[in-house]
Amino acid sequence: MPGLKEVRIRIASVKSTQQITNAMKMVAASKFRKAQTAIIKLRPYAAKLREILQNLSVSIENSDENVFTRNRQPEKILLVIITSNRGLCGAFNSNVIKMGLHLIHNGYAPQFKNGNLKLITIGKKATEFFSKRNYPVRESHDELFDKLTFDNVAPLAERLIKAFSANEFDRIELVYNQFKNAAVQNLIVEQFLPVSQNPATVNPVQATEADYLFEPDKETIVREIIPKTLRIQLFKALLDSFASEQGARMTAMQKATDNAQDLLRELSISYNKARQNAITSALIEIVSGAEALKR
Numbered sequence: 404m405p406g407l408k409e410v411r412i413r414i415a416s417v418k419s420t421q422q423i424t425n426a427m428k429m430v431a432a433s434k435f436r437k438a439q440t441a442i443i444k445l446r447p448y449a450a451k452l453r454e455i456l457q458n459l460s461v462s463i464e465n466s467d468e469n470v471f472t473r474n475r476q477p478e479k480i481l482l483v484i485i486t487s488n489r490g491l492c493g494a495f496n497s498n499v500i501k502m503g504l505h506l507i508h509n510g511y512a513p514q515f516k517n518g519n520l521k522l523i524t525i526g527k528k529a530t531e532f533f534s535k536r537n538y539p540v541r542e543s544h545d546e547l548f549d550k551l552t553f554d555n556v557a558p559l560a561e562r563l564i565k566a567f568s569a570n571e572f573d574r575i576e577l578v579y580n581q582f583k584n585a586a587v588q589n590l591i592v593e594q595f596l597p598v599s600q601n602p603a604t605v606n607p608v609q610a611t612e613a614d615y616l617f618e619p620d621k622e623t624i625v626r627e628i629i630p631k632t633l634r635i636q637l638f639k640a641l642l643d644s645f646a647s648e649q650g651a652r653m654t655a656m657q658k659a660t661d662n663a664q665d666l667l668r669e670l671s672i673s674y675n676k677a678r679q680n681a682i683t684s685a686l687i688e689i690v691s692g693a694e695a696l697k698r
Contacts, residue, residue, distance in 0.1 A: 406677060407674065407678060407681060410670060410673050411674065413670055414667065414670045414671070414674065417663050417666050417670065418667065420659075421660055421663035421664065421667070424656045424660045425656070425660045427491065427656045428652075428653055428657050431650075431652040431653040432649075435585065435649035435650050435653050438582075438645050438649050439582070439646050441642055441646070442582055442639070442642040442645075445635075448635070449632075452628075452631075453632055455628070456628055456629060456632045457598065459625060470567075471564075471567070471568075471596060471597055471625075471629045471633075472598045473597055474597055475570075475573040476573060477573045478514065478519055478573055479520075479572045479573045479574075480511045480514045480519065480521070480572065480573070480574050480576070481520075481521050481522075481541070481563070481566070481571075481572040481574070482503060482506060482507070482511075482520070482521075482522050482576055483522075483563070483575065483578065483637075484499060484503045484523070484524050484525070485525045485577065485578065485579035485640060486525070486527075486528040486529040487526050487528055488527040488528070488548050488549075489527075489652075490528065491652060491655060491656070492652035493651045493655040494651075495580060495588065495647065495648055496528040498580070498590050499529065499578055500528070502578050502590055503529070503533070503578050506578070507520065507538070520539060522539060523540075523541055523542045523544070523559075524540055524542075524543045525543075525544045525545065525548070525641065525644075526545060526548065526644075527545045547559070547641060548641075551642070551645055553634070553638050556634070556638045557638075559637065560630075560633050560634040560636075560637040560638075561634070563595065563596065564633055567596040572596075574594065574597070575595040576592055576594055577591070577592070577593045577595050577637070577640050578590075578591070578592050579593075579640050579643060579644045580643065580644055580648070580651075581647065582642075582644075585650035585653055585654060586650065586654050588651060591643075593640065595633065595637070596633070598629065598633075
């Protein structure tokens, strides 16, 4: 049985850890509320904009101006892997990294072996993991989560659009956690380019193609609306990931706080047992000493 001093040290250590995890939970809860509000407000706009874009792309898929919907043979692949800058958020980062590895070694294994697969990492956890293992990381943008705004994300979306237009890549995919609620995140592999031409992928209920009136003309609108939609889609993916991160961290820290409370309860029992054992031993020594004096 451990001694009283050892148990007291462990109790003090667990209490200190519990205070830290509880404080981190409160900080994550504050950030989570802001991130949740932002993604909930943006999601309907982004979904409707993409639905309009897909209907429009279908109607002019044979146009020379519509380079963003051309489905080329996927020989050159770019994966944008989005994690967080910090840990202590459960399996949030490991799930994204595992999916990235699955795509590299299974989904796009021939392209990876031929050197035609590149990575863009957003978040220090993905950057550190893939860079240390010598995966082909083209760029890393860990600074985006320091100040997550549309103006900071738009330049990256522009570079992705230009790279696809210049035939540097035949397909660009995003790998990230989509926010559902504080305890649940959906791992998503989303095709960024080329733009999907199936309207039902955005809203499965509306499987029919809508007929819109366009002014000045469809080609001009495509040139304007596609880059805007893609910038919105990338920004939405980052907001989804950020909200999911805060929810995952809040849940993980809550579990850690509860586990610390359970451990404190067990340590208190051990402390009481050790204290009772020490008192019993002292009483036995006193009684034994008194009996020895009588003799």
